[in-house]
Amino acid sequence: MKILESERSGDRLVSIKKVVLAVDPTKHSEATTRYAAQIANWFNASLCIAHVFSPAPWSEFGREDAYNLIDRQRLELRARLDQLSEEAHQIVPECESVCLEGEPAEQISALARDLDADLIVITGHHPSLLARLFNLDTAPKIMRRAHCPVLVYHHENT
Amino acid sequence: MRLPSDKERESYPIDQWFDRSSDRYGHLVTPGSRPSKIGPLQISGFAEPDELGKPGAHDSVIENTALKSPIRRILIPIDATQVKSADLKPVLKVAQRFDAEVTLLHCYEIPLSFHYAVGRSALMDVVRHRDLVRTQLLKLCAEVRMFFTKCRSEFALGSLPVEILCASRRLKTDLIVVPLSVDFVSQGWTTKQLLDELVSKANCSVLGIPSAQKQGVDRFNLAS
Numbered sequence: 001m002k003i004l005e006s007e008r009s010g011d012r013l014v015s016i017k018k019v020v021l022a023v024d025p026t027k028h029s030e031a032t033t034r035y036a037a038q039i040a041n042w043f044n045a046s047l048c049i050a051h052v053f054s055p056a057p058w059s060e061f062g063r064e065d066a067y068n069l070i071d072r073q074r075l076e077l078r079a080r081l082d083q084l085s086e087e088a089h090q091i092v093p094e095c096e097s098v099c100l101e102g103e104p105a106e107q108i109s110a111l112a113r114d115l116d117a118d119l120i121v122i123t124g125h126h127p128s129l130l131a132r133l134f135n136l137d138t139a140p141k142i143m144r145r146a147h148c149p150v151l152v153y154h155h156e157n158t
Numbered sequence: 159m160r161l162p163s164d165k166e167r168e169s170y171p172i173d174q175w176f177d178r179s180s181d182r183y184g185h186l187v188t189p190g191s192r193p194s195k196i197g198p199l200q201i202s203g204f205a206e207p208d209e210l211g212k213p214g215a216h217d218s219v220i221e222n223t224a225l226k227s228p229i230r231r232i233l234i235p236i237d238a239t240q241v242k243s244a245d246l247k248p249v250l251k252v253a254q255r256f257d258a259e260v261t262l263l264h265c266y267e268i269p270l271s272f273h274y275a276v277g278r279s280a281l282m283d284v285v286r287h288r289d290l291v292r293t294q295l296l297k298l299c300a301e302v303r304m305f306f307t308k309c310r311s312e313f314a315l316g317s318l319p320v321e322i323l324c325a326s327r328r329l330k331t332d333l334i335v336v337p338l339s340v341d342f343v344s345q346g347w348t349t350k351q352l353l354d355e356l357v358s359k360a361n362c363s364v365l366g367i368p369s370a371q372k373q374g375v376d377r378f379n380l381a382s
Binding site: 035038039042043124137139140143144146147148149150151152153154 | 227228229255256333350353354357358360361362363364365366367368
């Protein structure tokens with residue numbers, strides 16, 4: 001086993017000042033938010049709750065109805081994200097929410113880099129065989145791209 | 159807790175009166191003293207304080223959140239033959255911040271060179287090598303205990319991810335820490351593959367700590 005520069009990245013982990021929580025507001029998001037808020041609170045860090053909205057590829061070729069549907073989805077997710085942010089605010093005084101658009105792993109890692117985050121918290125799922133074969137799970141992708149430590153939270157029901 | 163009368167004691171065995179289940183730390187827990195679940199805390203539907211001066215449910219939730227550590231047991235898979243106590247210091251600092259217990263797990267795999275060993279001494283050599291690695295693990299654990307007392311070690315035989323997952327379930331750990339800067343000497347697994355396997359199969363949280371070299375533009379090239 002070779003030790004490269006674990007000390008440097010480890011020191012970064014010790015001084016956690018900013019936590020980015022990547023959340024999908026539709027699945028187990030409350031438990032993950034509470035968990036991330038507890039972690040942030042423990043370190044007296046600020047929390048940024050981020051959701052990446054990725055519309056279906058067919059939407060580019062859709063009619064007006066399709067655009068309206070996507071807008072409605074976007075608004076609903078935004079409202080849900082605000083709700084989660086309010087809940088997290090009960091635990092962490094410094095909390096904000098961000099809604100992004102694009103490829104989730106790319107956007108989250110870019111956000112963490114821009115904010116100079118010290119920790120990313122994401123929800124882990126137990127993917128199906130097909131999802132693993134086609135590499136559809138987001139958590140490992142974020143782990144490979146992120147510059148900071150990534151904590152994958154497993155909810156009991158996932 | 160109400161104690162059973164003599165008559166009740168005769169008609170029911172004592173085990174029915176005392177729930178002899180134990181908590182995660184092996185402490186005997188009776189129904190009256192069962193600690194509240196540490197997991198997700200309720201923050202919706204707050205109740206108003208019943209009387210002046212008494213804290214309401216909201217206050218107690220915030221208080222619990224502030225006092226209870228979200229992570230109490232940490233599992234760190236290591237290769238005891240290569241890791242030094244100084245290498246573990248950053249992770250141990252985090253464990254200290256969480257007031258968590260740390261278990262160092264070494265999963266032993268017979269080196270490939272031993273596969274070609276023949277003769278009467280072959281088995282003895284394997285056993286001797288295994289004992290040597292185990293001694294190194296114990297030595298490392300003893301060194302770690304010099305500055306972090308809540309540390310213990312486990313020695314396992316078998317496949318690396320399987321043993322990590324088994325140990326995690328057995329010990330009921332809250333977190334598995336995998337430093338990506340560390341290259342495990344395993345015959346079938348790289349550190350990244352191991353991390354992917356743990357992320358997809360573990361029942362607890364998994365923390366991947368990237369190497370410092372990863373910081374920069376080249377991290378985007380690592381994407382699958």
